[in-house]
Amino acid sequence: MSSFADTTFTDPARIRNFCIIAHIDHGKSTLADRMLQLTGVVEERQMRAQYLDRMDIERERGITIKAQNVRLPWRVRDADGIEQDYVLHLIDTPGHVDFTYEVSRALEACEGAVLLVDAAQGIEAQTLANLYLALDKDLTIIPVLNKIDLPAADPDRYAAEIAHIVGCDPSDVLRVSGKTGAGVVDLLNHVIAEVPPPVGDPGAPSRAMIFDSVYDTYRGVVTYVRVVDGRLTPREKIKMMSTGATHELLEIGIVSPEPKPTQGLGVGEVGYLITGVKDVRQSKVGDTVTSARIPAAEPLTGYREPRPMVYSGLYPVDGSDYPDLRDALDKLQLNDAALTYEPETSVALGFGFRCGFLGLLHMEITRERLQREFGLDLISTAPNVVYRVELEDGSELIVTNPSDWPAGKVRCIYEPVVKCTILAPSEFVGTIMELCQSRRGELGGMDYLSESRVELRYTLPLAEIIFDFFDSLKSRTRGYASLDYEEAGEQSAQLVKVDILLQGEAVDAFSAIVHKDAAFAYGNKMTTKLRELIPRQQFEVPIQAAIGSKIIARENIRAIRKDVLAKCYGGDISRKRKLLEKQKEGKKRMKTIGRVDVPQEAFVAALSSDAAADQPKKK
Structure with a gap:
């Protein structure tokens, strides 16, 4: 069967492009594993759980972050007993709300969607969100109940729930187990029967939609495309329609599930292109690839640009790592189209970048990838949203x-x-x-x-x-x-900026924009936290929270005092008073010229997510 996947220019009538959409932990990646096994593209000895989750961070957390595509051969016997060969293009998508843009891009490359629901938990919020995304694109929906092997599964109840929302009969809801493989053969046959084949003009000038791209250290940019019209072949000159840039196609191929070079891609086929381009900005997701010799007149409709919802500053702990951080963000932006960044400076933290994310998990994953994949040690400031003033x-x-x-x-x-x-x-x-x-x-x-x-x-x-x-x-x-x-x-909204002052100087890294009613609580929390984190100085340090010139909270860090009376064993009290007055004068002078030393660990601890710190400790 695997040789069939290598043939070029497959008849579009034999192709079915579909994705799996679901809530987190409803079994998308496990179901994809069973499909890989049943179609024979992965040998038993090479098989591992969550095969399509390539990143270490995905495997550790048990979540899908990047949508992955794979080409599967499948043979079906028709009513007359004649066997027909088909090509299935499967895209496994993430389930978390922060990665919805990955799902929306995957849907552009498909004609059908398997809507997967956990038979023990039922429909969840993200299930509905992904369903509406698929319906907006007029995709054929195949409702499926997964995990029917669980003791807590209640398939009849949840089949009725799905039928009510999708508008089908409860008996139309397929029942499978991604873990045991039960019902997966029927599901693949159902995909071939229900999902329409791709439509396109093989004789027209080539047009292919870029739906994803990744950066490979050795080969440069690897671009994933879905061909809509015409065909793409190796060594031909291609043109990116949004930028007008032309490149030579060094390699073209399919993913099954490892990259395999082919003699080209035809209408409806999904595969990858390698042009040797190293500049990450030249392979934009949503762009249309066409032939440079006979270009298409009109580009395909692209994607809506993802808009950042949350902003946070990322700073290297070691200032000399700033150029490395810039290069790392450049490369990561290709893998992650929703990441935006621009340079910024902070008095306390030095040079860094203001980064835009789709949510907190997106922010956390990005920071972890920068630390793991590029070996950077980073501080991130408290996240905040975009305000219009x-x-x-x-x-x-x-x-x-x-x-x-x-x-x-x-x-x-x-x-x-x-x-x-x-x-x-x-x-x-x-x-x-x-x-x-x-x-x-x-x-x-x-x-x-x-x-x-x-x-x-x-x-x-x-x-x-x-x-x-x-x-x-x-x-x-x-x-x-x-x-x-x-x-x-x-x-x-009634919003105010709360500044945190150390020794009367505002520390920009600790400033926050909060609602007027929550300002006092934020000021109290930050001053208390910093009093515990900042080490004692030679002089007393006031920590204040202020809105404009109005102080709303204050804590003091007591000075380290030397025992100047140690050598006085008794005698006249005026001698002791003189020594104490002299010490007081010295402290006052030091306070006017001294700077508060805030250690790096204090910044990290104060700017770490308060949610973790505020959780009750387990006994």
Whole structure:
């Protein structure tokens, strides 16, 4: 069967392009493993769990971060008993809300989607979000219940739930087990029967959509494409339609599941291109590849550019690593189209970059990849969202960093808001409402998916959910609630900038933009934390939290005192007073010229996520 995967220009009628979409931990990667085994593209001795998850960090955390594509051969016997060979292009997608943009790109390369639902947990928030993405693209949906082998599985109940949402009969919902392989053969046959073949013009000028790209240290940029019209062959000159750049195709091939060079790609086929390009900006996701000799007239419709939701500063601990950090971010941006960055400087931390992320997990993964893959030691500042500030003189300012906060009079401040969908057992409705209202949320609606499961829709400020909202939601619902959110514009809000002053000097790394009602709590928390983290100096150090010129919280770090009376065993008290006065004068002079030494560890500890620090300790 594997030789069939090597043939070039497969008849589009024999091709089926589909992806697997689901909530986190519903078994996408395990189901993909069984498909790899059944189709014979991976030998038993080479097989390992989560085969398509290539990064160490994916395997450790048990989550998919990058969508992966693979070409699978499959043979089906028709009603007359004649065997027909087909090519399946499978794309395994991430499940976490922060990586939705990876899913949306994968959907562009497909005609069908397997909607996977855990038979023990039912539909979750991200399941619905991915379903709506697929329906927007007019994809054929194949509803599937996974993990039917679990003792807690209740397939009949959840099949009815899926049927209600997708609009099919409960008997149409396929039942499989990615772990044991039960029902996977029927699923592959169902994909061939239900998913339409790709449509394109083989005689037209070539057009291929770039849906992903990665940087290889030895081979440069590896670009993954889906051919829509025409065909691409090795050694021909290709043109990127958005930039106009031309390159020679050094290698073209398929992924099955390792890269295999071929004699070209035809209509509907998915594969990779290598042009030897080293500049990461020349292979943009969403661009159209065409022939340089006979170029296409119109590019394919690209993707909506992902907009960063959360900003944070990344600084190297060693200032000399700054050029290495810039190169690392350049390379990582190719693998991750949603990452944005620009240089910035901080008085406390030196040179670094202001980076934009889609969420906190995206931020955490990016930082970990920079540390692992590029050997960098980094400090990240507290994350914040993007604010739009209108000044009294009518001018506007976009604030992504507390240090950019305007000094003049502000007329109005706008903050981003998101629409949240929360799915949970109905017994937790009260506690979820209480949590959302404490985070300035507005209830948009509530629907019962079944007798015991409810869907709540809230509009919440993004700043209120990026820190520990998800952790609080999970702890209040014993882990049963699931959360999905999408951007929903902006709203005006009463926000203030809280500065942290050491010895009367503002430390920009600790500044934050918070709601007026939460300013006192933030100031108190940071001053208390810094009092414990900053070592005692030779003089007393006041730590203050301030809004403008108004001090809202204060803590003192007591001075280290030398015992100047040690040599006085008795005698006249005036001698002791004289020595103490002399010490006091020295401390006062030192205070005016001395600088507070804040160790690097104090920055790291103070800027680490408060959610982890505030969790109750396990006994």
